[in-house]
Amino acid sequence: MNQPKIKRDPEGTRRRILLAAAEEFAAGGLFGARVDQIARRAETNERMLYYYFGSKEQLFTAVLEHALAALVEAERTLELDGIAPIEAMTRLAHFVWDYYRDHPELLRLINNENLHEARYIKGSNRIRELISPIVATLxxxxxxxxxxxxxxxxxxxxxxxxxxxxxxxxxxxNRFTLEASFGLDFSEPNQREQMVRMNTELLLAYLTRR
Known part of the structure; x- marks a missing residue:
């Protein structure tokens, strides 16, 4: 009796590994993340992880690329060409700040990469290309x-x-240390709204000063 063929989904497997690795790296950094735990989260095995990404370090680079690509893709949904300059700059700033608020894992990945003195970003041509569209919009x-x-x-x-x-x-x-040191909880909507308003005024005051 013929056994049913297992449907292969290489793109799906690769994506699951990336998402699982992002969680592990964001929580424990490059050195703290475990390959076996990443494979388990991705519902695959370590052999497939190495097959798609080569090494733990290459996987970390791919996770950084994927996280920054997601930021760029989200930025592309903004339609700022027909918006007056001051309002357009305000919307762009608020988009970036909101994205950081909603994706703290991106910041944790970048913080960890700074501990490695940007070794893996330096080795990625794609990351430099990814930053360019946002700067071009600005x-x-x-x-x-x-x-x-x-x-x-x-x-x-x-x-x-x-x-x-x-x-x-x-x-x-720095939200945890800010709360512990100064009692300012910027995850609280009112506190955050006040800070966004202040930061917006700071940016526009600089831009419009002649």
Whole structure:
């Protein structure tokens, strides 16, 4: 009697490994994550993990790439071309800050990569390509605002993006120590709303200062 053939799903297996690894790396970092636990979460085996990704380090790089690609894909859903420059910049900033709030695992992965002095990001050409679309969106908004006489003309787009990103990054990545040290719980909606309002005013005050 013929046995039923097992349906193979290489893309599905690869995706399950990536998602399982993201959880493990976000929780324990590169060194704390266990390959056997990743395989178990992904409902596969270690052999398949190495087949698709080569090594634990290569899997970590792939997880970083996947996490940043998800950010870029989410950013592409924004429609800012027809929006007035100040409102467009505000929407972009709020999108980035909200994304960090909703995806703290991304920040934990980046924090862990900083412990490795960006060794794995440096080895990935794809990650540098992934950051470019967001900076390009910001650059286009800056250009429109400058042509309209609304924004100062000496803004470095990349450095401005770093500043914009940092304003949202800090209160998420440091939320536990901020609460323990200062009693400020930025996961509480009212506290977060106040900080978003302040950070928005800081960004726009810099942009519109002549």
């Amino acid at each position: 650059t286009a908004i800056l250009d429109r605002g400058q042509k309209a006489g609304l924004f100062r003309t000496d803004v470095d787009p990349l450095k401005f993006y770093v500043t914009l990103s940092g304003l949202g990054y800090y209160i998420v990545s």
